[in-house]
Amino acid sequence: MRRALVLVAALWAGTAAAEAPVAAIVEGHVLPGFTRLAEASATLDATADDHCAPEDPALRAAWGAAFDAWIAVSHLRFGPTETGDRAFALAFWPDSRGATPKALAGLIAARDPVVETAEGFATVSIAARGFHALEFLIYDPAFTGDDAAAYRCALVQAMAGDIARIAADILTDWRADYAERMRDAGGNDTYRTPDEAAQELFKAVSTGLQFTSDTRLGRPLGTFDKPRPTRAEAWRSGRSLRHVVMSLDGTRDLALMLAEGHPEAAAALDAAYGRAFAIARDLDDPVFAGVETPEGRFQVEILQQAVDAIRRVVAQDLGPTLGVAAGFNALDGD
Template sequence: MRKFACVLLTTFAFCGFAQADTQAPVPTDALKKSVALAVDQFVIPAYGQFKGAAESQNDAYARLCSAPSEEALADVQNSFADVVKTFSRIEAFRFGPARDDNRFERLLFWPDPRGRGLQQVQSLLLEKDESATSLETLQQKSVAVQGLLALDFVLFGTGYEAQATPEGAFRCRYGATMAQSVLHISNALYDGWSAPGGYGDLMKSAGPEDVRYKSTGEAMQEFLRAAREQLQILRDTKLMPPLQDSVDTAKPKLAPFWRSDLTLLSMISNVEGIADLVDSWSLENALPADRQYLTEQLALELGMARDALNQTEVSADRTFEGHLSTQEDYDRLTYASLPLTGAITLLTGDVPAALGLIAGFNAMDGD
């Protein structure tokens, strides 16, 4: 039986590319096709979906602030769920355009173990700092008060109901400005990947003269690393800390999006995003004949993780806190870590080796 190897995350960095000496390299044309398929069939369309969700949220928030009502507030909350879902599908891509101008951190400031982001958001709301209601000045503030978790509190935290009335005008303007910021970033990310000569073309044209990727293998490794690290982040910073050791000691508020009860939706979308990325590679066309089974094995692991999370979400009309206090749901979530680990193991060693690559040094493993 294959053994699972758990990895403790310490930082989100990756260094080095190398050729494996146990498997002949896959022909460059096959890898180039896999990279191109990933860019064109998953990455760019997925960023387009995030952009569309951000546009809807921005419009909904503008309507709420101009005509406050419970119905308008519910529309914003629903649009926020779509933003979280579509962002979680592309959360793995912390490289490329996401690194420019701290775009990723301005969307998701996580983890925040000391709750500094929440403290800053609460301070802005208490002081009614008008500089937080202008896109230009908001973007000059801490990344912790600009992104999705700040919006999560504004839309679902203590006092959120005021936005349905004129008395909540400041909170609404602040939330609407964050929605503008999310839209601004989503446009920059989509354009950064899809524009002619953009990051998508950069990955597809990898070669000796390329400033970023000296070979198609390096471009493929970037995708492999992103997929592996996202699953590690999901398992080790989102799923396991809230579970703790038992139902009695579980701490659901350690998970992101617990206020909006979008925790499981976000986790499921993380897994589905990686599964769709892997599927877009069409690895059956790149792997040697005696390694073809890895495609199905990886899909199986991801499918089992997704199903465990899905079954928990639909098991009953419970909040995330309610799921963790119910033994059956708690056990499902605990089980989900096993296939996640299986997928991580495949993406760390088996798949890169079969492609004639190895994962290289991963600083997430420590010193």
């Protein structure tokens, strides 16, 4: 009897997962997101050619737009984003050991000529590449003074070009090969059955929410006795809360597409996400500086709890509806 029940459950899971609109998600969520990232990153690269001073509003605006585009797809941590550690090269964070400022200081002190070629810059430490490293160069007073201005300009331009190339490579790989692997799930070695492709997308939602709760919100919260506001993501540029909202928006879009044809799961998701967005709108604390006060901490904890409520809906409503589970992910450790 037990064996029969397991077989029925397995057959149900495979059938349900096959109904997940994987091809529609690739066309309507994945490819548009990475196209926006590639386009915004190319604009950042072009802008940096003529606007490399840290206080230049054009540079800051282009960097912010490209960073927005990355956060919107940052939950899609599989396939082309993981090739050659591309995701880490775009966004090396959290940086618990302060590797980024150390790496940047070393490059500047040595006036390292590695910035002169794309091939050379691609060999530098990941800590000195990507959006977070560029944030230091354009927002941190330790790196925005007059000292080494010419070299710093070259470094900004090298970083912007590197970001643009990585974003373009991710999009190229999706268009050339990986999109078809997901559409043709069951006909290739990457996704041997349709439910494996559905599970990959489901895991992206689950892991994205976990990262937002545990890291984007958990790091600045620290403990009650020792809050850590300067551990918030992108606090130097005032983007910490913005990243939470944008990441939620990205996972919401994917989750609702996965729930297509399942109105009860979609309604539960919509309600849970709506509550989190409402709390975020009312939180007048863009960098979570308020975690140092009991009232401010409570407000950020309420937002974290709302994100965790979405995670429960995803696990308890969306997953069983699709016949998939999140499984292990990169945040689980060994």
